[in-house]
Amino acid sequence: MAKEQLVRIGSVDDFPMLLGKEVRIGDYDIAVFRTSDGGWYALDNHTPHKKGGPLTEAIVSGHTIYCPLRDLHIRLVDGRVMGPDTGEVRTFRVIVDGDAVGIELPPEA
Known part of the structure; x- marks a missing residue:
C-alpha cells in the first residue's frame, strides 16, 4: 500500500493567523x-458551489471558514459544508x- 508523501510548503512565519494562503503543488491548488x-x-482552494470560487x-x-462569494460555511477539520447548504471540500493533513x-x-500525486 502506497503512503502519502509529505511536501514542505514553507515555514510557520509564512502563514499568517486567520488568513488563507494559496499553495500550489503540481496540479494541486x-x-x-x-x-x-x-x-x-x-x-x-475551491468552494464546492457549482460556480466555484477560491x-x-x-x-x-474558530474552526470554520465562511466563503463570502458563495455564502457557505465550511468546517476546516473535514471540509464539510454546514447546513442548510450541502457539499464537501477535500482536505489535506498539515504537519x-x-x-517547517x-x-x-x-500517493498518486
Whole structure:
C-alpha cells in the first residue's frame, strides 16, 4: 500500500493567523489556514458551489471558514459544508515540525 508523501510548503512565519494562503503543488491548488488556537488546516482552494470560487478569500471563524462569494460555511477539520447548504471540500493533513510546515499529499500525486 502506497503512503502519502509529505511536501514542505514553507515555514510557520509564512502563514499568517486567520488568513488563507494559496499553495500550489503540481496540479494541486490548496488553501492553508492557521487558526488563532494553533490549528493548521489545508483544503482544496475551491468552494464546492457549482460556480466555484477560491477558499483563500474565506473568513476564518474558530474552526470554520465562511466563503463570502458563495455564502457557505465550511468546517476546516473535514471540509464539510454546514447546513442548510450541502457539499464537501477535500482536505489535506498539515504537519508542523519545529518551524517547517508540510502537507501530506496522496500517493498518486
